[in-house]
Amino acid sequence: xxxxxxxxxxxxxxxAGKTASKPAAKPAPSSxxxxxxxxxxxxxxxxNDDDHTFEYVIEVLMTVFGKNPADAFRLTEHVHLKGRAAxxxxxxxxxxxxxxxxxxxxxxxxxxxxxxxxxxxxxxxAPGG
Numbered sequence: 001x002x003x004x005x006x007x008x009x010x011x012x013x014x015x016a017g018k019t020a021s022k023p024a025a026k027p028a029p030s031s032x033x034x035x036x037x038x039x040x041x042x043x044x045x046x047x048n049d050d051d052h053t054f055e056y057v058i059e060v061l062m063t064v065f066g067k068n069p070a071d072a073f074r075l076t077e078h079v080h081l082k083g084r085a086a087x088x089x090x091x092x093x094x095x096x097x098x099x100x101x102x103x104x105x106x107x108x109x110x111x112x113x114x115x116x117x118x119x120x121x122x123x124x125x126a127p128g129g
Contacts, residue, residue: 010015040125042095043086046079047120052081054103060119061087064101086126095123 044065046057054076061072065088078085088098099121108115 003122007055038090039091040121041059041089042092043126044095044098044102045084045122045124046075046077046087048083049124051111051115051117051121052119053110053115055110057119060102061104064105089126092123099123 010031013121046061054073057076057079058069059074061075062069067075067087075085075087088095102121106117108119
């Protein structure tokens with residue numbers, strides 16, 4: 001048996017005078033080049049109204065935002081006195097989710113006449129974000 005039987009075939013020779021030039025490959029981006037700019041934070045802002053009760057707003061703050069009773073009361077009082085309060089700050093996507101959870105929380109059965117419309121809430125960009 002000869003060595004040529006096991007040798008791999010060679011690629012055809014290129015014609016003389018013609019050299020193929022490949023463009024220089026770009027270096028792969030380093031891990032520092034892949035950093036993304038962080039998304040700006042957004043506030044979830046509760047708005048005051050004359051119909052929802054303190055008990056209802058406190059319950060919403062504790063359930064949706066995980067506030068303890070003292071913080072929930074303080075924020076509810078702030079909304080009542082100032083007309084609005086930023087109750088949570090974070091990514092826009094989570095802020096939108098929390099806004100939707102507040103809107104879908106359900107009726108305020110604490111009121112003497114059940115309040116069936118949602119608590120006023122909106123999201124807005126946090127300053128400096």
